[in-house]
Amino acid sequence: xxxxxxxxxxxxxxxxxxxxxxxxxxxxxxxxxxxxxxxxxxxxxxxxxxxxxxxxxxxxxxxxxxxxxxxxxxxxxxxxxxxxxxxxxxxxxxxxxxxxxxxxxxxxxxxxxxxxxxxxxxxxxxxxxxxxxxxxxxxxxxxxxxxxxxxxxxxxxxxxxxxxxxxxxxxxxxxxxxxxxxxxxxxxxxxxxxxxxxxxxxxxxxxxxxxxxxxxxxxxxxxxxxxxxxxxxxxxxxxxxxxxxxxxxxxxxxxxxxxxxxxxxxxxxxxxxxxxxxxxxxxxxxxxxxxxxxxxxxxxxxxxxxxxxxxxxxxxxxxxx
Amino acid sequence: xxxxxxxxxxxxxxxxxxxxxxxxxxxxxxxxxxxxxxxxxxxxxxxxxxxxxxxxxxxxxxxxxxxxxxxxxxxxxxxxxxxxxxxxxxxxxxxxxxxxxxxxxxxxxxxxxxxxxxxxxxxxxxxxxxxxxxxxxxxxxxxxxxxxxxxxxxxxxxxxxxxxxxxxxxxxxxxxxxxxxxxxxxxxxxxxxxxxxxxxxxxxxxxxxxxxxxxxxxxxxxxxxxxxxxxxxxxxxxxxxxxxxxxxxxxxxxxxxxxxxxxxxxxxxxxxxxxxxxxxxxxxxxxxxxxxxxxxxxxxxxxxxxxxxxxxxxxxxxxxxxxxxxxxxxxxxxxxxxxxxxxxxxxxxxxx
Numbered sequence: 001x002x003x004x005x006x007x008x009x010x011x012x013x014x015x016x017x018x019x020x021x022x023x024x025x026x027x028x029x030x031x032x033x034x035x036x037x038x039x040x041x042x043x044x045x046x047x048x049x050x051x052x053x054x055x056x057x058x059x060x061x062x063x064x065x066x067x068x069x070x071x072x073x074x075x076x077x078x079x080x081x082x083x084x085x086x087x088x089x090x091x092x093x094x095x096x097x098x099x100x101x102x103x104x105x106x107x108x109x110x111x112x113x114x115x116x117x118x119x120x121x122x123x124x125x126x127x128x129x130x131x132x133x134x135x136x137x138x139x140x141x142x143x144x145x146x147x148x149x150x151x152x153x154x155x156x157x158x159x160x161x162x163x164x165x166x167x168x169x170x171x172x173x174x175x176x177x178x179x180x181x182x183x184x185x186x187x188x189x190x191x192x193x194x195x196x197x198x199x200x201x202x203x204x205x206x207x208x209x210x211x212x213x214x215x216x217x218x219x220x221x222x223x224x225x226x227x228x229x230x231x232x233x234x235x236x237x238x239x240x241x242x243x244x245x246x247x248x249x250x251x252x253x254x255x256x257x258x259x260x261x262x263x264x265x266x267x268x269x270x271x272x273x274x275x276x277x278x279x280x281x282x283x284x285x286x287x288x289x290x291x292x293x294x295x296x297x298x299x300x301x302x303x304x305x306x307x308x309x310x311x312x313x314x315x316x317x318x319x320x321x
Numbered sequence: 322x323x324x325x326x327x328x329x330x331x332x333x334x335x336x337x338x339x340x341x342x343x344x345x346x347x348x349x350x351x352x353x354x355x356x357x358x359x360x361x362x363x364x365x366x367x368x369x370x371x372x373x374x375x376x377x378x379x380x381x382x383x384x385x386x387x388x389x390x391x392x393x394x395x396x397x398x399x400x401x402x403x404x405x406x407x408x409x410x411x412x413x414x415x416x417x418x419x420x421x422x423x424x425x426x427x428x429x430x431x432x433x434x435x436x437x438x439x440x441x442x443x444x445x446x447x448x449x450x451x452x453x454x455x456x457x458x459x460x461x462x463x464x465x466x467x468x469x470x471x472x473x474x475x476x477x478x479x480x481x482x483x484x485x486x487x488x489x490x491x492x493x494x495x496x497x498x499x500x501x502x503x504x505x506x507x508x509x510x511x512x513x514x515x516x517x518x519x520x521x522x523x524x525x526x527x528x529x530x531x532x533x534x535x536x537x538x539x540x541x542x543x544x545x546x547x548x549x550x551x552x553x554x555x556x557x558x559x560x561x562x563x564x565x566x567x568x569x570x571x572x573x574x575x576x577x578x579x580x581x582x583x584x585x586x587x588x589x590x591x592x593x594x595x596x597x598x599x600x601x602x603x604x605x606x607x608x609x610x611x612x613x614x615x616x617x618x619x620x621x622x623x624x625x626x627x628x629x630x631x632x633x634x635x636x637x638x639x640x641x642x643x644x645x646x647x648x649x650x651x652x653x654x655x656x657x658x659x660x661x662x663x664x665x666x667x668x669x670x671x672x673x
Contacts, residue, residue, distance in 0.1 A: 039405075039463070087653070095657035100403055100463055104603055105652035112645030119640040120355050236594045240467055247464060285479035292468035296450075299460040308461075 006276055010268050015160045018264025020045070020222035022163040024242035025249065025256040026170050027214025032251060033174065034207025035187035035311040039103030040088050041215050042239025043110030047084045048219025050114040051077040053230040054121070056130040069132045074220050081216015082209040084110070089208040093201050096315040107239075115232045126231030134159055134224045159221045166214075167257035174253060183207055187309035190316040200316045218242065244295040251308055263291040336661050337608050337615075340654035341622065348647040352639060362639045369632025370625040376632065378510025381519050382585060383624035384617075386411070388522040389577035390602025391620055392529050393444075393570045395611040399533060400566035401546035406451060406466025407574040408599025409473030410444035412592065414575025416477045417443035419582040419589045420485070422495025432498040437521065437579045444575015445568045447473060452567025456560035462567070470595065478591045491590040501584035516584035525573060526613040532569070542566055574599065604648055607655045623648060 024041050031038040038044075055073040087109065091102040118127055134157055174180040185193040186203040194200050219235060227234050245263055249255025269276075270287035349359035370380055390407050397404035404410075418440035425432060451465040485492040501516040509515075533539040544552045545562040553559050577598065582589055601623055608622070609615025630644040654661070 037463075039467075091653055091657050094660075096659040097653070097656035098403075100405070101603065101607065101652060101656040104405070104600060105649045105656065108600065108604075108645060108649035108652065112642045112649055116351075116355075116640050116642040116646060119642065233594055237471060240471065243464070244468060283479060283483070285475050288475045288479075289472045292471045296454070296460075296465055296468050299464060300454050300458045 009272050009276070010265065012156060013268035013272060014261060014265040016157055016225070016264070017267040018260045019157065019160040019163040019225070020218040020238060021242045021245050021260035021263055022167055022218075022257055023221060024215045024218035024239060025245040025260050026167060026253060027211035027218065028243055028246045029170065029174070029211075029251060029253060029256060030183070030207045030214065031211035032207075032246065032312055033187045033309055034183050034204045035190060035309055035314070035316070036089075036092055036204055036208050037099040037103060037313045038088065038208070038211050039100055039243070040085070040106030040110075040239075041103075041211070041243055042235060042237070043103075043107035044081050044085055044212050044215035045219030045222065045239045045242075046107075046110040046114055046235045047212075048077040048081045048216030049223035049227070049234050050110075050118070050219075050230050051080040051216065052220035052223045053127050053130060054117075056132055056224070057127060060131060065132055070134055070224060073224065074217060077216045077220035078213045079216075081214075081219070082212040084216070085208050085212025088212075089205050093204050093208070093315065096317070099313050099315075111232055114230070118230065127229045129229045130224070133228060134221070157225055159225065163221070164257065167253050171253040184309070186316075187311055190311050194316070194318065204316070215239065215242070241291055244291055247308070248291075248295050248298050266290045335665075336658045337610065337619075337655060339661050340608070340651050340658070343654045344647045344651035347650050348643055351643065351646060357637065357639050362633055362637045362643070365636040365639075366626070366629035366633040366644075368636070369629035372632075373511065374509070375511035375513045376628055378506070378513030378515035380621070380624050380628045382513060382515045383628055384620040385516075385518040385522045385584065386577040386580045386598050387601055387605055387620040387624050388519075388616055389525055389573050389580060390598050391605030391609060391616040392525055392613070393573035393577065394602045394606035395609065395613075395616055396529055396533075396573060397566055397570040398606060398611045399546050400542045400562065401549065402452075402455070402563065402566060402570070403463050404448065404451075404466055404567065404570050404574075405463050405603070406447065406469045406571070406599070407577070407602045408595050408597075409466070409470035410447040410571040410574035411578035411581075411596065411599050412470075412473040412477050413447050414440035414444040414578030415582040415589050416480065416578075417575070418499075418579035419492055419495055422499035422583060422587075423485070423493050425499075426496060427498060429498040432496070433501070433583070436495070436499040436583055437576060440575040440579030440582065441572040442575065444578065445572040448567040448569075448571020448574070449564065452564040452571075455567070456563045470599070474592060474595065477589075481589060481591050485589075486591075489590075492588045494587045495583060499583055500587060501580070502587065514585050516580075518580040518584040521576065521580065523617075525576060526617060529573070530613045538565070574602070577602070601648070604652045604655075607652060 024045055027044070028038050028041050052073040055076045056069055059069045059072060088102055088106050091097040092099040115125060119125060174184065182193065182198050182203055186198060186200050190200045222238060223230060223234060241263055242260070245259040246256050248259035249257070266287050270284045349363070352359040352362050369376055371377065390411060393407045393410065394404055418436045421436040421439040425435070427435070447469055451462045451469060454460040454465055455462045481492055487493050501518050503517055506515045506517070507513065533543060541552070541557050541562055542565070544555070544557060545559050549559050605616055605619040605623060608619035626644045626647065630641040633639045633643070634641050
């Protein structure tokens with residue numbers, strides 16, 4: 001097997017696997033940059049996946065089909081994701097709950113609530129499979145480029161490119177707009193931000209709701225491309241892996257993008273590794289645990305220090321220092 | 322109105338009680354909205370806990386790992402650490418105890434303690450790593466423990482798959498000499514899976530209470546939890562105390578895994594996902610206010626809810642997931658105790 005074949009096998013798979021991670025990590029970025037830890041990304045993804053599948057199934061039942069259904073499913077997932085994130089926002093910002101505990105509760109609640117509703121609607125623990133999925137397609141023009149074209153732009157999922165594009169946009173928003181500056185200031189030094197007339201709690205609400213929107217989209221993309229139906233085990237660990245990508249990427253959108261692509265590569269290798277000569281001797285478990293081990297090493301400073309926003313995890317109480 | 326409000330010691334009990342009430346109340350609303358009768362639902366649930374010795378036995382069996390997982394979280398909490406890694410520590414403890422249970426052939430007096438100890442050691446090792454990183458590199462333990470959970474899950478599955486696999490995607494059953502299961506207890510409870518593990522759990526409660534409140538080391542651990550800088554100034558070794566706390570916490574979690582391996586199942590399966598016990602441990606510790614006795618009471622509530630939910634589904638048709646929702650809501654409300662206290666203070670002021 002020559003190198004082109006290997007790359008042709010691995011790179012599209014990596015980009016494909018990375019898309020939900022990129023989207024969810026960007027969501028986490030908004031929340032954490034505003035100073036709210038979001039362990040609940042997993043639960044928000046569950047909510048997004050659930051909404052996307054239920055919407056698609058319902059619209060299919062009404063006789064609709066095609067890209068309209070997919071688009072509607074994605075939009076509704078974004079809305080439901082941001083609404084559901086309000087649980088975390090209210091508990092951790094207004095009620096001053098421990099943000100980590102509130103996030104853990106959010107994960108519980110998402111799985112309990114969605115499977116409860118699925119049982120209610122379908123009388124069983126999982127939904128049927130949807131027939132309108134997101135399909136692979138060639139990007140016009142770009143896929144004709146020699147060498148790069150077949151690797152990156154042919155028979156790929158559009159959502160992957162949307163995710164990568166969004167990472168660039170988020171980078172710009174966070175670092176080059178007044179909104180981004182306010183969001184970061186609230187996460188670094190809320191008291192200073194308050195003094196400058198920024199409504200700290202409102203910024204934090206926006207951050208958490210954006211995280212819900214993005215994670216909902218991430219979950220929806222995962223469900224519409226990978227699984228095709230919904231059950232309690234549809235999202236297992238994707239949200240935590242996105243959180244890992246966020247930290248590994250040092251709370252920077254482009255860093256998170258790179259980390260998510262890298263984790264996607266690890267996932268792709270653990271699936272296709274058996275077909276690649278050098279890797280077939282490596283037990284797949286090493287590739288499975290690689291993202292987590294690397295995150296720990298990054299945090300310990302062995303891969304360059306990862307330092308989060310300073311005010312993260314603390315509720316802002318006006319007037320206290 | 323103010324006279325009705327609890328004071329002093331009762332006040333500290335009232336927040337968890339209100340949280341439980343609110344959780345169950347919203348659960349009732351969810352049942353109503355989705356077309357079930359909450360009274361039928363909840364009475365089926367309560368019957369599912371108390372009506373039959375079988376269910377009572379199952380509830381106590383369910384409580385056993387919950388108590389230990391709760392103690393693990395509570396112990397870390399006491400020293401100012403949040404151990405989200407109980408799930409992973411439980412998995413490696415489960416695997417280690419089952420391995421010792423299979424690999425050795427010893428008299429029960431030696432074999433059983435050795436198997437439990439193996440579980441504790443494996444869990445302690447899994448807690449040691451985040452503890453060390455926290456102490457030496459100031460890495461936040463929450464993220465590290467979450468990552469350790471996944472490493473534990475995948476590694477344990479890989480080990481079972483390559484070295485211990487028998488048909489049925491699981492390990493062999495452990496030798497009888499390492500087993501906690503007891504025909505006597507089973508016959509007493511209409512052949513539930515009740516085993517001697519609950520004695521271990523109660524013992525662990527006593528051990529935690531003793532370490533924290535009757536030893537110098539326990540005083541240090543609590544002091545570090547309350548104020549690291551003051552403890553440092555008083556000459557305590559903060560770093561060593563953080564590592565020790567995670568070691569002990571992981572040890573409790575490992576024993577929780579051993580209870581599943583040596584008691585309930587007698588083997589370990591390849592896990593498709595987390596058992597959920599570790600995360601329930603967080604709920605148990607929160608609701609139990611990080612005290613040994615509180616953990617036991619909270620474990621009874623959650624263990625009962627989980628076992629009773631099965632009856633609720635078969636008799637009233639309410640999906641078992643309702644109980645998961647109620648538990649999640651209870652965690653929300655306990656964590657949001659600030660707002661509960663705020664409302665109580667408001668009511669007090671109005672009367673004055």
